[in-house]
Amino acid sequence: MTCESEPVVSMRGITKIYQSGSKDRTVDVEALRGVDIEICQGEYLAVMGPSGSGKSTLMHIIGLLDSPTEGEYILGGEPVVGISEVELARVRNQKIGFIFQAFFLLPRLTALQNVALPLVYRGYNDAKRMSMAKASLAACGLEDRMHHFPNELSGGQKQRVAIARALAQEPELLLADEPTGNLDSHASDEILNLFDHLHNEGKTIVMVTHEHDVGARAKRIIRMLDGRIEA
Amino acid sequence: MNLLENIRMSLSSLWSNRLRSFLALLGIVIGVFAVTAMVSLGQMATAAINNSLESVAGKSIIIQPDYHNGGMNFTRLTEEDINALSMLPVTLNPQLNVSGFYEKKPGDRRSIQISGTRGNLPKYDSSIKIAQGRFFSDEEARGGTAVAVLNPKAAEEVLRTSNPVGKNIRIFFPKGGRADLKVVGMMEALPAMFGGNQPLIIMPTPFLWRTHPDVVRGKFDFCVLKVKGNLDVNVLQKQATKIIESRYNKGTFMIESTESFQTVLQSITMVLQAFLGAIAGFSLVVGGIGIMNIMLVSVTERTREIGLRKALGATSQQIRQQFIIEAVTLTTAGGIIGVASAALILWLISVFVPFLNVFILNPLTIVLALSVSVLVGLFFGVWPAARAAKLDPIESLRYE
Numbered sequence: 001m002t003c004e005s006e007p008v009v010s011m012r013g014i015t016k017i018y019q020s021g022s023k024d025r026t027v028d029v030e031a032l033r034g035v036d037i038e039i040c041q042g043e044y045l046a047v048m049g050p051s052g053s054g055k056s057t058l059m060h061i062i063g064l065l066d067s068p069t070e071g072e073y074i075l076g077g078e079p080v081v082g083i084s085e086v087e088l089a090r091v092r093n094q095k096i097g098f099i100f101q102a103f104f105l106l107p108r109l110t111a112l113q114n115v116a117l118p119l120v121y122r123g124y125n126d127a128k129r130m131s132m133a134k135a136s137l138a139a140c141g142l143e144d145r146m147h148h149f150p151n152e153l154s155g156g157q158k159q160r161v162a163i164a165r166a167l168a169q170e171p172e173l174l175l176a177d178e179p180t181g182n183l184d185s186h187a188s189d190e191i192l193n194l195f196d197h198l199h200n201e202g203k204t205i206v207m208v209t210h211e212h213d214v215g216a217r218a219k220r221i222i223r224m225l226d227g228r229i230e231a
Numbered sequence: 232m233n234l235l236e237n238i239r240m241s242l243s244s245l246w247s248n249r250l251r252s253f254l255a256l257l258g259i260v261i262g263v264f265a266v267t268a269m270v271s272l273g274q275m276a277t278a279a280i281n282n283s284l285e286s287v288a289g290k291s292i293i294i295q296p297d298y299h300n301g302g303m304n305f306t307r308l309t310e311e312d313i314n315a316l317s318m319l320p321v322t323l324n325p326q327l328n329v330s331g332f333y334e335k336k337p338g339d340r341r342s343i344q345i346s347g348t349r350g351n352l353p354k355y356d357s358s359i360k361i362a363q364g365r366f367f368s369d370e371e372a373r374g375g376t377a378v379a380v381l382n383p384k385a386a387e388e389v390l391r392t393s394n395p396v397g398k399n400i401r402i403f404f405p406k407g408g409r410a411d412l413k414v415v416g417m418m419e420a421l422p423a424m425f426g427g428n429q430p431l432i433i434m435p436t437p438f439l440w441r442t443h444p445d446v447v448r449g450k451f452d453f454c455v456l457k458v459k460g461n462l463d464v465n466v467l468q469k470q471a472t473k474i475i476e477s478r479y480n481k482g483t484f485m486i487e488s489t490e491s492f493q494t495v496l497q498s499i500t501m502v503l504q505a506f507l508g509a510i511a512g513f514s515l516v517v518g519g520i521g522i523m524n525i526m527l528v529s530v531t532e533r534t535r536e537i538g539l540r541k542a543l544g545a546t547s548q549q550i551r552q553q554f555i556i557e558a559v560t561l562t563t564a565g566g567i568i569g570v571a572s573a574a575l576i577l578w579l580i581s582v583f584v585p586f587l588n589v590f591i592l593n594p595l596t597i598v599l600a601l602s603v604s605v606l607v608g609l610f611f612g613v614w615p616a617a618r619a620a621k622l623d624p625i626e627s628l629r630y631e
C-alpha cells in the first residue's frame with residue numbers, strides 16, 4: 001500500500017541472521033528473510049504470528065534496538081541503517097515510544113518521574129520535563145496518580161504510565177510489544193480503549209501480539225511466519 | 232543530559248539502597264580515616280617533639296669534641312676558645328659534665344650527674360627555672376665558691392627533703408676526692424625525656440676545676456651557644472665553625488644546631504609516616520575492591536533498568552557515566568566521612584593526650600585524602616560501568 005504522505009516506517013528487503021551455538025560450531029538462524037513493509041502516518045497496525053515467526057525481531061529492528069543484517073530502513077524520513085550508536089540512541093529517543101509487556105517502570109521513581117525519564121536524555125530542563133510528563137499522564141487519565149510509586153498502582157495503571165512515558169516523547173511511532181500480555185481482561189480492555197483513543201487522535205501505533213482478539217482491535221494486521229510477512 | 236543531572240540520579244539511586252551503599256562506603260571511610268589519622272598523628276608527634284626540644288634548647292648551637300675522631304684523647308674546649316666565640320651574637324654557656332657519687336647510707340654510694348656552669352644558668356638557658364632559693368651568681372662561680380643547685384630528684388635522693396635550700400651536701404668524686412657544698416637553690420624538674428628523673432647537681436665550673444680529679448683547669452666538655460633574637464641559626468653555625476676551625480683541625484669538634492637535630496627527627500618521623508600511611512593505604516585498596524564488588528552487583532541487579540534506559544534513548548556513554556558517577560559519589564562520600572571522623576578523633580587526642588596537645592590536620596592531607604577517594608571511585612568504578620555500558624538492550628530487557 002502507499003501512504004498519502006511520507007511513511008513513518010519504510011522497510012525494503014530486511015533480513016536478520018543470528019549466529020547461535022558455541023564458539024566453534026555456529027549455526028546461522030534466519031529470523032527475517034526479506035521483509036518489505038510500509039507503515040503510514042496515523043496507522044494502527046498489529047503484527048501477529050506464532051512464536052519464532054520473527055515478529056519480535058521485526059519489532060526490535062523497527063525500534064532500533066537491533067540492526068538488520070541486510071536491507072534498507074527509513075524511519076520518519078531518516079535512513080537509520082548503519083548510523084552510529086549515539087545517533088541510534090538519539091533517534092530512539094525522539095521517534096520511538098516503547099510500550100512493553102512488563103511495563104518496565106523504575107520502581108524507585110514516581111509515575112511522574114518515570115514518565116519524565118526519556119526526556120532526561122533529551123537534555124530538557126526539569127521544569128520542561130515535568131510539564132510535559134504531567135500533560136502526558138493527564139492524557140492517559142492518571143493526573144491523580146502522578147506521585148504514586150509503581151508498586152502502588154494496578155497493572156492497568158502501570159501500563160497507562162508506560163504509555164504516558166511513550167507519549168511524553170512525542171514520538172513518530174508508538175511501538176507496543178504484547179501490551180496486554182501481563183493484564184487481566186478488564187485491564188486489557190482499558191489499555192486497548194486507550195489505544196483506540198490515541199489512534200483517533202492520529203497517533204501511529206504498531207502493536208505486536210499473538211492474541212487474536214487483541215490484534216483484531218487494530219485497523220491493519222500483518223501476519224508473520226518463518227521470517228516472512230504472510231499477508 | 233548534563234553531569235549535574237547524572238549526579239542527582241546517582242544520589243537518588245544510592246539513597247534508595249541506603250544500607251548497601253553505607254556498607255560499601257564503610258570500607259572507604261575506614262581507609263581514608265586510617266590514612267588521614269596516621270599522617271596527621273605523625274605530624275602531631277613531630278610538632279610535639281619539636282616543641283619540647285625548642286622549649287628546652289631553644290634555637291642553639293652545640294660545640295663538643297668529636298669523640299669518634301679523637302678516641303680517648305679528644306680535645307676539649309678551652310677558655311680561650313670561649314673568648315674567641317664571644318664575638319658572636321650568642322649567649323655562651325660552656326659546661327662541664329662529670330659524674331660523682333652520693334652516699335645514700337654509709338657504704339652505699341650511688342652515682343649523681345654533676346654539671347659545672349660558669350654562673351647564673353637561668354640567664355643563659357631559659358629552660359632552667361629556679362623553684363626554691365636562688366641560682367649562684369656569676370661572681371660566686373668565678374670565685375669557685377662551694378655552692379650548688381639541685382634538681383628535685385637530687386634533693387629527694389641525697390638530702391631526703393623537698394626543701395634543700397640552706398642544707399649542706401657531700402659529693403664524692405671518683406678516685407677518692409670529695410666535696411662539701413652549700414645548697415643555695417633547687418631548680419624545676421626537666422621533662423623526663425631530658426633526664427628529669429636522674430639526680431643532678433649543678434656547681435660552679437671553677438670549683439670543679441679545683442676539686443674534681445678528672446677535669447683539667449680551663450677546659451670544658453661542651454658549649455651551648457644560644458642564638459639571640461631571630462638571628463639565623465645556620466649562619467651563626469657557619470661562623471662558629473669558622474672560628475673553631477681557625478684554631479683546630481677540621482673534625483676536632485662537632486658543631487651542631489638544634490635545627491639539625493630537628494631535621495634528623497623530621498626525616499625519621501617522615502619515614503614513619505610514609506610507612507604507616509602506606510599500610511593504611513592498603514585498607515583503601517580493600518575498600519575500593521568493596522566498591523567494585525557492590526557496583527558489579529548493582530549493574531547485574533539493574534540489568535533491566537539499563538536496557539530500559541537504552542531503549543528510551545540513553546547512549547552507552549551516558550550509562551557508563553551514570554555508573555562511574557555512582558562509584559565516585561560513594562567513594563567521595565566515604566572520603567568526606569573518613570576525613571571528618573579522623574578530624575574528630577585527632578581533635579579528641581589533642582584535647583585529652585597531654586603530649587600531643589597540638590591539633591594538626593594539614594589542608595594538604597585533606598585534599599590528598601579526598602582526591603585519593605575520588606580516584607579510587609574512578610579506578611574501581613570503570614570496570615563495572617563498562618560492563619553496564621556494553622549491555623545489549625534486547626538481552627537486558629529480557630533479563631530476569
